[in-house]
Amino acid sequence: MEETEAPQVQELGSIGDHEQESMERDIVLDVYIEEAGYEAGDKRISNISFQVQQGQLLGLIGPNGAGKSTTIKTLLGLLKHAKAQVKLGGENKSYAYVPEQPVFYEDLTLWEHLDLAAAAYGLSYETFEATADKLLSQFGMDQVRNDLPAGFSKGMKQKMMLMLGFLVQPDVYIVDEPFIGLDPRATKDFLRLLEAERKRGAGVLMSTHVLDTAEKICDSFVLVSGGRMTATGTLEDIRAQAGLPEASLFDCFDELT
Numbered sequence: 001m002e003e004t005e006a007p008q009v010q011e012l013g014s015i016g017d018h019e020q021e022s023m024e025r026d027i028v029l030d031v032y033i034e035e036a037g038y039e040a041g042d043k044r045i046s047n048i049s050f051q052v053q054q055g056q057l058l059g060l061i062g063p064n065g066a067g068k069s070t071t072i073k074t075l076l077g078l079l080k081h082a083k084a085q086v087k088l089g090g091e092n093k094s095y096a097y098v099p100e101q102p103v104f105y106e107d108l109t110l111w112e113h114l115d116l117a118a119a120a121y122g123l124s125y126e127t128f129e130a131t132a133d134k135l136l137s138q139f140g141m142d143q144v145r146n147d148l149p150a151g152f153s154k155g156m157k158q159k160m161m162l163m164l165g166f167l168v169q170p171d172v173y174i175v176d177e178p179f180i181g182l183d184p185r186a187t188k189d190f191l192r193l194l195e196a197e198r199k200r201g202a203g204v205l206m207s208t209h210v211l212d213t214a215e216k217i218c219d220s221f222v223l224v225s226g227g228r229m230t231a232t233g234t235l236e237d238i239r240a241q242a243g244l245p246e247a248s249l250f251d252c253f254d255e256l257t
Contacts, residue, residue: 036082059218090171102157
């Protein structure tokens, strides 16, 4: 991924050096995208910047085709034609990506997928085994641990993706449309585990269309439309930018896009 010099996104004013250093340590994901696209000269998104802090859940929202997936692909370094700076923070400077569409090896069982992920991240087998057993139980997948995921339902495949993410306990989670295919019980389990990870200090960037849930669980939002940011901040900030002081996130979304 090509890098470009990022401008000062946030003024720190008269904040002292110690406090500024503390704030910088709290940042687990710092993103500035000047522009990005899928082909040379095909600019899909531009001037998008945000930060995710420890324990924060930042919602990336916007209509279909707004640039949410392009934003995520850019910060993951998957687009060749991109000018961007992406910095990871936290203790290990690590992240886990949970894609919208499940990705798996057809010849590996669920347990083997978990084992492979643990090995890739250098987890001890004891830690892996204990964590994997707990996740399988929490997501109701223990009975299929030795089955091939090709035969799973869409919801079960999505659960597998979530378990792979939670297994490694990274500094930041990048989650794309996590609620698609999940039944109410699995959604509740996912939100409970996400809350526990936030209390541990992990940050979360979550792209979602489920605005009623996002309004309840997200600390702040980045609203993207037409490839650009149209609003950022807490729900109160979004309401102010929409000129709707008592509105729901859905109504603000409708007004701003």
